[in-house]
Amino acid sequence: MRSERRLRRLVLPDGTVHRWTVRHRHRDDGPCAEVLTLHRDGSRTRIVFPGTGGAYGHSGLVGDGRGHTVNLHEPGVVRAFAVEVLRRGAPVT
Numbered sequence: 001m002r003s004e005r006r007l008r009r010l011v012l013p014d015g016t017v018h019r020w021t022v023r024h025r026h027r028d029d030g031p032c033a034e035v036l037t038l039h040r041d042g043s044r045t046r047i048v049f050p051g052t053g054g055a056y057g058h059s060g061l062v063g064d065g066r067g068h069t070v071n072l073h074e075p076g077v078v079r080a081f082a083v084e085v086l087r088r089g090a091p092v093t
Contacts (some may be wrong), residue, residue: 007019019040022034033050034049034061034062
């Protein structure tokens with residue numbers, strides 16, 4: 001069984017190598033959240049997906065409220081988010 005806390009390797013289309021992890025976060029003052037963290041060269045970028053407070057799903061499951069869901073434990077999904085973050089100009093460095 002794989003450790004959910006270990007950093008996994010991700011290669012983006014431009015050849016840069018990143019590490020990533022997904023965590024489920026609980027807060028006393030609000031709903032749970034799924035947190036995708038991308039690491040590269042000692043820096044990190046976090047993408048937080050707030051929960052709805054009413055739906056239950058597996059770790060890493062996030063949705064858009066219109067019935068579309070993705071699994072943040074899938075490398076292809078993480079790659080798509082990382083590419084979009086870079087396209088929007090946010091640093092994943």
